[in-house]
Amino acid sequence: MSPTGSASWWPWQSSIIAHKDEVIALKDKLIADKETQLKDLKTREEKLIAEKETQLKDLKTREEKLIADLKTREDKLIAEKETQLKDLKTREDKLIAEKDKLIAEKDKFIEEKDIRIAEKETQLKDLKSQLLQQEMQSLQELSRVKVIANNRALIEIAMQQYKSDLSLTKGLEMFVNEHLLTVGRDKTTLSMYGREVCNKLRNFGFAAKEDFVQKELKNLMHEISKPLHRPHVSGKIYTGYVVGGEPPLAEALAIVISKLQECKFVKNLDVLLVDGEGKCKCVLSNGDIVEYGEA
Incomplete structure (x- = not known):
């Protein structure tokens, strides 16, 4: 029909419809391709995220293990240092005690020596005094005769x-x-x-x-x-x-x-x-x- 209603219009209309269907089909294909690409991207993204999470988890595990190892080593070093300090303190206390003992013995020895020297000096002084008295008495007695x-x-x-x-x-x-x-x-x-x-x-x-x-x-x-x-x-x-x-x-x-x-x-x-x-x-x-x- 013609545009006025005759039968000659339909071939042209069919051509347009066919072209439209092709466009729609192409559009659908493009949409499907995009969806496929998006799906692939989503899959890859999820895979990358999963890998990153796995890596982060591994790093976290390694970090925690490293921190634990460091803490263990630190605790061990601290314990060793405390033991060494304790040993040094014990040795120091022992040396101080020995030193104090030696000083006390030395002071006692010096005190005893000073006492003996003082006694000897007193005895010597007394002997000198007696000798001087005897000498003076001798002079007195001799001068009388x-x-x-x-x-x-x-x-x-x-x-x-x-x-x-x-x-x-x-x-x-x-x-x-x-x-x-x-x-x-x-x-x-x-x-x-x-x-x-x-x-x-x-x-x-x-x-x-x-x-x-x-x-x-x-x-x-x-x-x-x-x-x-x-x-x-x-x-x-x-x-x-x-x-x-x-x-x-x-x-x-x-x-x-x-x-x-x-x-x-x-x-x-x-x-x-x-x-x-x-x-x-x-x-x-x-x-x-x-x-x-x-x-």
Whole structure:
């Protein structure tokens, strides 16, 4: 039909319909292909996701195992270190205990040694004191029966009582400087005590200048080391301990011995002081200077 209704229209219409069906079929095919592709992509995606999940799970497992291994090693190292520290602490405590024991033993030994040394020193001091007393008693007893002329012996015994740890030279030097001399800026002079003794000695004929006496005191050790022979004693004097000599030696000896008597380093012994001619001028008694008849 024609477009106006005649039978000639149908072939053309059939052609359009056929083309439309082809388009629809092509579209369906494209859709099916896309769906297939999407399905494949979905399958591949799911497979990849599954693989990734498997990998992540494996990594997680490996990580947990590694962490567990590290924790085990760490715990083991900590335990070993704690054991080592404990052993070191035990050894340290043992060493400290041994050290403390040794120190205690050492301190005890030192204490015992100090006690023994102190006892020995006390015994030695007592023996020295007894010996000095015996020597002094010997001088006292001998002086009662004979004349003992010696410028050194009495001073030597007295210095042992004054400074037993020093030599005679050092002890006498210290005694003279401490008691009998005054050291000034410009010069050294006799102490007040030394000047007083010199003044008293002038009453008995000893008139040496104080400067000479001061120098003699500084050099006294040398002088008393010289031998003093028994002097000629006038009158009826046949006993006693005698010191003296020419001035200023006699004055220096008198100052030293009278000070030793005053300080109680010489006790119970009167000392006769003679001049250069051996004449008894006075007596040194208990730190004072008196006439022979008053002693």
